[in-house]
Amino acid sequence: MAEPELAAEIVIQTEDLRREFGETVAVKDVNLVVEQGAVFALVGPNGAGKTTLLKMISGLLAPTSGTVWVSGLDVRREPRVVQQLLGFLPDFFGLYEDLKVWEYLDYFYRAYRLPADRRAGRVDEVLDLVKLSDKRGAEVKTLSRGMRQRLGIARTLIHDPPLLLLDEPASGLDPESRHHLQLLFSELARDGKTLLVSSHILSELEDYCSHVAILQEGRLVASGRTEEVRQKMGKGKTIRLSTLGDEEKVEQVLGSLPMVEGHTRDGQDYIFPFRGDEAALAHVLEQLVGAGIAVSFFGEERRTLEETYLMLTKKEEGE
Protein backbone atom coordinates (compact mmCIF):
# COMPACT_ATOMS: atom_id res chain seq x y z
CA MET A 1 0.00 0.00 0.00
CA ALA A 2 1.28 3.43 -0.86
CA GLU A 3 2.09 5.64 2.07
CA PRO A 4 0.15 8.88 2.28
CA GLU A 5 2.31 11.67 0.94
CA LEU A 6 3.24 14.40 3.33
CA ALA A 7 2.66 17.84 1.92
CA ALA A 8 6.17 19.15 1.28
CA GLU A 9 6.99 22.77 1.70
CA ILE A 10 7.29 24.63 -1.58
CA VAL A 11 10.65 26.36 -1.84
CA ILE A 12 10.41 27.76 -5.37
CA GLN A 13 7.30 28.63 -7.28
CA THR A 14 7.13 30.55 -10.52
CA GLU A 15 3.97 31.80 -12.13
CA ASP A 16 3.86 32.55 -15.86
CA LEU A 17 7.47 33.59 -15.63
CA ARG A 18 8.68 35.21 -18.82
CA ARG A 19 11.81 36.96 -20.00
CA GLU A 20 12.31 38.57 -23.36
CA PHE A 21 15.50 39.94 -24.85
CA GLY A 22 14.29 42.05 -27.75
CA GLU A 23 12.73 39.59 -30.19
CA THR A 24 13.99 36.55 -28.29
CA VAL A 25 11.73 34.98 -25.71
CA ALA A 26 14.32 33.27 -23.49
CA VAL A 27 11.81 31.98 -20.91
CA LYS A 28 8.19 31.49 -21.93
CA ASP A 29 5.52 31.59 -19.23
CA VAL A 30 7.12 29.00 -17.00
CA ASN A 31 5.20 27.54 -14.07
CA LEU A 32 7.64 25.60 -11.94
CA VAL A 33 7.26 24.18 -8.45
CA VAL A 34 10.23 22.92 -6.45
CA GLU A 35 9.62 21.25 -3.12
CA GLN A 36 11.86 21.27 -0.10
CA GLY A 37 14.55 18.60 -0.10
CA ALA A 38 14.47 18.02 -3.87
CA VAL A 39 17.53 17.64 -6.00
CA PHE A 40 15.89 19.16 -9.01
CA ALA A 41 17.54 18.89 -12.42
CA LEU A 42 16.88 21.65 -14.92
CA VAL A 43 17.83 20.27 -18.31
CA GLY A 44 17.70 21.54 -21.84
CA PRO A 45 19.93 22.16 -24.84
CA ASN A 46 22.06 25.28 -25.29
CA GLY A 47 19.93 28.39 -25.41
CA ALA A 48 16.89 26.69 -23.84
CA GLY A 49 16.70 29.35 -21.13
CA LYS A 50 18.24 27.58 -18.13
CA THR A 51 20.57 30.39 -17.10
CA THR A 52 17.89 33.03 -17.66
CA LEU A 53 15.45 31.08 -15.49
CA LEU A 54 17.98 30.56 -12.69
CA LYS A 55 18.94 34.23 -12.71
CA MET A 56 15.31 35.27 -12.37
CA ILE A 57 14.76 32.85 -9.50
CA SER A 58 17.81 34.21 -7.72
CA GLY A 59 16.66 37.78 -8.23
CA LEU A 60 19.65 38.74 -10.39
CA LEU A 61 17.52 39.33 -13.46
CA ALA A 62 14.10 40.97 -13.59
CA PRO A 63 11.36 39.07 -15.42
CA THR A 64 9.52 40.70 -18.30
CA SER A 65 6.37 39.38 -16.64
CA GLY A 66 5.32 36.79 -14.11
CA THR A 67 6.36 36.13 -10.53
CA VAL A 68 8.89 34.09 -8.57
CA TRP A 69 8.38 33.14 -4.95
CA VAL A 70 11.16 31.71 -2.83
CA SER A 71 9.85 30.25 0.41
CA GLY A 72 6.68 32.21 -0.17
CA LEU A 73 8.47 35.54 -0.64
CA ASP A 74 8.11 37.52 -3.85
CA VAL A 75 11.69 37.77 -5.13
CA ARG A 76 11.22 41.24 -6.63
CA ARG A 77 9.59 42.67 -3.54
CA GLU A 78 11.93 41.22 -0.96
CA PRO A 79 15.25 40.77 -2.74
CA ARG A 80 17.37 41.18 0.38
CA VAL A 81 15.60 38.56 2.43
CA VAL A 82 15.63 36.19 -0.55
CA GLN A 83 19.39 36.66 -0.94
CA GLN A 84 19.81 35.24 2.55
CA LEU A 85 17.74 32.21 1.63
CA LEU A 86 19.66 31.11 -1.43
CA GLY A 87 23.12 30.50 -2.79
CA PHE A 88 23.68 30.94 -6.52
CA LEU A 89 26.57 29.46 -8.45
CA PRO A 90 26.79 31.11 -11.89
CA ASP A 91 27.85 29.10 -14.94
CA PHE A 92 31.07 31.08 -15.18
CA PHE A 93 32.45 32.47 -11.98
CA GLY A 94 35.76 34.03 -11.18
CA LEU A 95 37.85 33.01 -8.23
CA TYR A 96 40.40 35.32 -6.68
CA GLU A 97 43.44 33.43 -7.86
CA ASP A 98 46.01 34.79 -5.42
CA LEU A 99 43.96 34.22 -2.29
CA LYS A 100 44.32 31.12 -0.24
CA VAL A 101 41.31 28.82 -0.21
CA TRP A 102 40.32 29.74 3.36
CA GLU A 103 40.83 33.46 2.66
CA TYR A 104 38.50 33.26 -0.29
CA LEU A 105 35.69 31.84 1.85
CA ASP A 106 36.53 34.19 4.70
CA TYR A 107 36.04 37.07 2.27
CA PHE A 108 32.55 35.89 1.32
CA TYR A 109 31.62 35.24 4.91
CA ARG A 110 32.47 38.87 5.70
CA ALA A 111 30.52 40.06 2.66
CA TYR A 112 27.39 38.52 4.17
CA ARG A 113 27.99 40.43 7.41
CA LEU A 114 27.59 37.29 9.47
CA PRO A 115 28.68 37.05 13.13
CA ALA A 116 32.47 37.47 13.34
CA ASP A 117 32.94 34.94 16.12
CA ARG A 118 31.53 32.16 13.91
CA ARG A 119 33.66 33.04 10.89
CA ALA A 120 36.62 30.67 11.23
CA GLY A 121 34.36 27.84 12.31
CA ARG A 122 32.01 28.27 9.38
CA VAL A 123 34.85 28.45 6.85
CA ASP A 124 36.20 25.14 8.15
CA GLU A 125 32.72 23.63 8.16
CA VAL A 126 32.06 24.34 4.49
CA LEU A 127 35.58 23.24 3.53
CA ASP A 128 34.86 19.95 5.23
CA LEU A 129 31.50 19.67 3.49
CA VAL A 130 33.00 20.08 0.01
CA LYS A 131 36.02 17.93 0.91
CA LEU A 132 38.60 20.67 0.53
CA SER A 133 39.92 20.77 4.09
CA ASP A 134 43.34 19.57 2.97
CA LYS A 135 43.50 22.50 0.51
CA ARG A 136 42.70 25.09 3.16
CA GLY A 137 46.06 26.85 2.87
CA ALA A 138 46.58 26.34 -0.87
CA GLU A 139 46.36 29.25 -3.29
CA VAL A 140 43.21 29.22 -5.39
CA LYS A 141 45.24 29.23 -8.62
CA THR A 142 46.70 25.81 -7.78
CA LEU A 143 43.29 24.06 -7.63
CA SER A 144 42.07 21.63 -10.27
CA ARG A 145 38.83 22.30 -12.12
CA GLY A 146 36.86 19.90 -9.94
CA MET A 147 38.22 21.55 -6.79
CA ARG A 148 37.33 24.96 -8.17
CA GLN A 149 33.75 23.90 -8.70
CA ARG A 150 33.62 22.62 -5.15
CA LEU A 151 35.13 25.86 -3.85
CA GLY A 152 32.48 27.74 -5.82
CA ILE A 153 29.80 25.62 -4.16
CA ALA A 154 31.43 26.21 -0.76
CA ARG A 155 31.06 29.92 -1.44
CA THR A 156 27.33 29.54 -2.15
CA LEU A 157 27.00 27.61 1.13
CA ILE A 158 28.86 30.03 3.35
CA HIS A 159 25.73 31.68 4.80
CA ASP A 160 24.02 28.29 5.13
CA PRO A 161 21.10 28.99 2.80
CA PRO A 162 18.31 26.38 2.52
CA LEU A 163 18.26 26.68 -1.30
CA LEU A 164 21.10 26.26 -3.81
CA LEU A 165 20.87 27.25 -7.47
CA LEU A 166 23.77 25.77 -9.42
CA ASP A 167 24.22 26.62 -13.10
CA GLU A 168 26.03 23.79 -14.90
CA PRO A 169 28.25 22.84 -11.97
CA ALA A 170 29.38 19.62 -13.68
CA SER A 171 30.40 21.17 -16.97
CA GLY A 172 33.97 20.36 -17.95
CA LEU A 173 34.48 17.87 -15.13
CA ASP A 174 35.81 14.36 -15.62
CA PRO A 175 33.63 11.42 -14.55
CA GLU A 176 35.32 11.09 -11.17
CA SER A 177 34.89 14.77 -10.30
CA ARG A 178 31.27 14.62 -11.45
CA HIS A 179 30.77 11.66 -9.19
CA HIS A 180 32.18 13.61 -6.23
CA LEU A 181 29.80 16.41 -7.06
CA GLN A 182 26.86 14.01 -7.10
CA LEU A 183 27.83 12.68 -3.67
CA LEU A 184 27.98 16.25 -2.41
CA PHE A 185 24.52 17.00 -3.81
CA SER A 186 23.07 13.93 -2.15
CA GLU A 187 24.69 14.89 1.14
CA LEU A 188 23.33 18.42 0.94
CA ALA A 189 19.85 17.09 0.19
CA ARG A 190 20.11 14.78 3.19
CA ASP A 191 20.91 17.86 5.27
CA GLY A 192 17.54 19.23 4.17
CA LYS A 193 18.77 21.62 1.49
CA THR A 194 16.95 22.05 -1.79
CA LEU A 195 19.00 22.03 -4.99
CA LEU A 196 18.12 23.26 -8.45
CA VAL A 197 20.90 22.15 -10.77
CA SER A 198 21.07 22.94 -14.45
CA SER A 199 22.82 20.66 -16.87
CA HIS A 200 22.80 19.12 -20.27
CA ILE A 201 24.65 16.03 -19.07
CA LEU A 202 21.48 14.04 -18.79
CA SER A 203 22.45 10.43 -18.66
CA GLU A 204 23.90 10.88 -15.19
CA LEU A 205 21.11 12.91 -13.71
CA GLU A 206 18.55 10.22 -13.22
CA ASP A 207 20.69 8.38 -10.73
CA TYR A 208 20.64 11.12 -8.14
CA CYS A 209 18.07 13.76 -9.06
CA SER A 210 14.68 13.36 -7.43
CA HIS A 211 12.99 15.66 -9.91
CA VAL A 212 13.57 16.91 -13.40
CA ALA A 213 12.27 19.77 -15.51
CA ILE A 214 12.94 19.88 -19.22
CA LEU A 215 13.23 23.23 -20.94
CA GLN A 216 12.94 23.55 -24.67
CA GLU A 217 13.13 26.95 -26.34
CA GLY A 218 12.11 28.65 -23.14
CA ARG A 219 9.13 26.41 -22.48
CA LEU A 220 8.80 23.86 -19.73
CA VAL A 221 7.91 20.70 -21.65
CA ALA A 222 8.00 18.33 -18.67
CA SER A 223 8.42 18.66 -14.93
CA GLY A 224 8.02 16.38 -11.95
CA ARG A 225 9.52 13.39 -10.18
CA THR A 226 12.22 11.81 -12.34
CA GLU A 227 10.34 8.52 -12.49
CA GLU A 228 7.06 10.23 -13.43
CA VAL A 229 8.66 12.27 -16.17
CA ARG A 230 10.27 9.17 -17.58
CA GLN A 231 6.95 7.33 -17.58
CA LYS A 232 4.90 10.19 -18.88
CA MET A 233 7.26 10.75 -21.76
CA GLY A 234 7.71 7.09 -22.59
CA LYS A 235 5.07 6.02 -25.08
CA GLY A 236 4.67 2.28 -24.79
CA LYS A 237 7.44 -0.09 -23.84
CA THR A 238 10.69 -1.01 -25.46
CA ILE A 239 11.49 -4.72 -25.34
CA ARG A 240 14.89 -6.33 -25.54
CA LEU A 241 15.19 -9.92 -26.72
CA SER A 242 18.30 -12.09 -26.69
CA THR A 243 18.33 -15.49 -28.33
CA LEU A 244 20.88 -18.20 -28.98
CA GLY A 245 20.93 -17.88 -32.77
CA ASP A 246 17.82 -18.76 -34.83
CA GLU A 247 17.87 -15.38 -36.57
CA GLU A 248 15.60 -16.38 -39.39
CA LYS A 249 12.95 -17.78 -37.08
CA VAL A 250 13.09 -14.75 -34.80
CA GLU A 251 12.58 -12.42 -37.76
CA GLN A 252 9.67 -14.56 -38.88
CA VAL A 253 7.90 -14.60 -35.52
CA LEU A 254 8.44 -10.90 -34.82
CA GLY A 255 7.25 -10.06 -38.33
CA SER A 256 4.04 -12.03 -37.77
CA LEU A 257 2.95 -10.23 -34.60
CA PRO A 258 0.72 -7.16 -35.09
CA MET A 259 1.73 -5.52 -31.78
CA VAL A 260 5.39 -5.55 -32.76
CA GLU A 261 5.96 -2.71 -35.20
CA GLY A 262 9.38 -3.37 -36.60
CA HIS A 263 12.58 -3.97 -34.67
CA THR A 264 16.20 -2.93 -34.60
CA ARG A 265 19.31 -4.89 -33.70
CA ASP A 266 21.68 -4.07 -30.87
CA GLY A 267 24.58 -6.45 -31.38
CA GLN A 268 23.01 -9.87 -31.22
CA ASP A 269 19.90 -8.54 -29.47
CA TYR A 270 16.58 -7.46 -30.93
CA ILE A 271 14.96 -4.25 -29.74
CA PHE A 272 11.35 -3.45 -30.52
CA PRO A 273 8.65 -1.02 -29.44
CA PHE A 274 5.62 -2.68 -27.94
CA ARG A 275 2.20 -1.18 -27.26
CA GLY A 276 0.22 -4.04 -25.77
CA ASP A 277 -0.44 -4.97 -22.13
CA GLU A 278 1.28 -7.61 -19.98
CA ALA A 279 -0.85 -10.44 -21.37
CA ALA A 280 -0.01 -9.45 -24.92
CA LEU A 281 3.64 -9.36 -23.96
CA ALA A 282 3.41 -12.86 -22.50
CA HIS A 283 1.87 -13.93 -25.80
CA VAL A 284 4.90 -12.68 -27.73
CA LEU A 285 7.24 -14.70 -25.52
CA GLU A 286 4.99 -17.74 -25.93
CA GLN A 287 5.16 -17.43 -29.72
CA LEU A 288 8.93 -17.17 -29.68
CA VAL A 289 9.42 -20.16 -27.40
CA GLY A 290 6.68 -22.08 -29.21
CA ALA A 291 8.61 -21.64 -32.46
CA GLY A 292 11.54 -23.44 -30.86
CA ILE A 293 13.66 -20.32 -30.38
CA ALA A 294 16.09 -20.45 -27.44
CA VAL A 295 15.29 -17.19 -25.62
CA SER A 296 18.01 -16.19 -23.15
CA PHE A 297 16.57 -12.79 -22.26
CA PHE A 298 13.19 -11.15 -22.75
CA GLY A 299 12.27 -8.00 -20.92
CA GLU A 300 11.45 -4.34 -20.86
CA GLU A 301 14.24 -1.98 -21.70
CA ARG A 302 14.21 0.85 -19.22
CA ARG A 303 14.26 3.99 -21.25
CA THR A 304 16.90 6.35 -19.96
CA LEU A 305 16.05 9.92 -19.27
CA GLU A 306 18.55 10.84 -21.96
CA GLU A 307 16.51 8.94 -24.55
CA THR A 308 13.28 10.44 -23.26
CA TYR A 309 14.80 13.87 -23.47
CA LEU A 310 16.10 13.37 -27.01
CA MET A 311 12.74 12.02 -28.10
CA LEU A 312 10.96 14.93 -26.54
CA THR A 313 13.16 17.64 -27.97
CA LYS A 314 13.00 16.00 -31.39
CA LYS A 315 9.22 16.01 -31.31
CA GLU A 316 9.18 19.64 -30.23
CA GLU A 317 11.42 20.59 -33.11
CA GLY A 318 9.04 19.05 -35.59
CA GLU A 319 6.08 21.11 -34.42
Ligand SMILES: Nc1ncnc2c1ncn2[C@@H]1O[C@H](COP(=O)(O)OP(=O)(O)OP(=O)(O)O)[C@@H](O)[C@H]1O
Ligand atom coordinates in the same frame (compact mmCIF):
# COMPACT_ATOMS: atom_id res chain seq x y z
N1 LIG B 1 21.57 39.21 -22.01
C1 LIG B 1 21.02 38.66 -23.09
N2 LIG B 1 20.75 39.41 -24.17
C2 LIG B 1 20.16 38.89 -25.26
N3 LIG B 1 19.79 37.60 -25.38
C3 LIG B 1 20.02 36.80 -24.34
C4 LIG B 1 20.66 37.28 -23.15
N4 LIG B 1 20.75 36.25 -22.28
C5 LIG B 1 20.23 35.19 -22.91
N5 LIG B 1 19.80 35.50 -24.13
C6 LIG B 1 19.12 34.59 -25.08
O1 LIG B 1 18.12 33.89 -24.39
C7 LIG B 1 18.06 32.53 -24.77
C8 LIG B 1 18.28 31.64 -23.56
O2 LIG B 1 19.61 31.79 -23.09
P1 LIG B 1 20.15 31.09 -21.78
O3 LIG B 1 21.54 31.55 -21.58
O4 LIG B 1 19.19 31.29 -20.68
O5 LIG B 1 20.13 29.56 -22.22
P2 LIG B 1 20.82 28.29 -21.51
O6 LIG B 1 19.78 27.23 -21.49
O7 LIG B 1 21.42 28.71 -20.24
O8 LIG B 1 21.94 27.91 -22.55
P3 LIG B 1 23.39 27.23 -22.29
O9 LIG B 1 23.16 25.75 -22.17
O10 LIG B 1 24.14 27.55 -23.54
O11 LIG B 1 23.98 27.84 -21.07
C9 LIG B 1 19.12 32.38 -25.86
O12 LIG B 1 18.50 32.51 -27.10
C10 LIG B 1 20.05 33.54 -25.60
O13 LIG B 1 20.68 33.94 -26.79
Ligand SMILES: [Mg+2]
Ligand atom coordinates in the same frame (compact mmCIF):
# COMPACT_ATOMS: atom_id res chain seq x y z
MG1 LIG C 1 23.31 28.60 -19.46
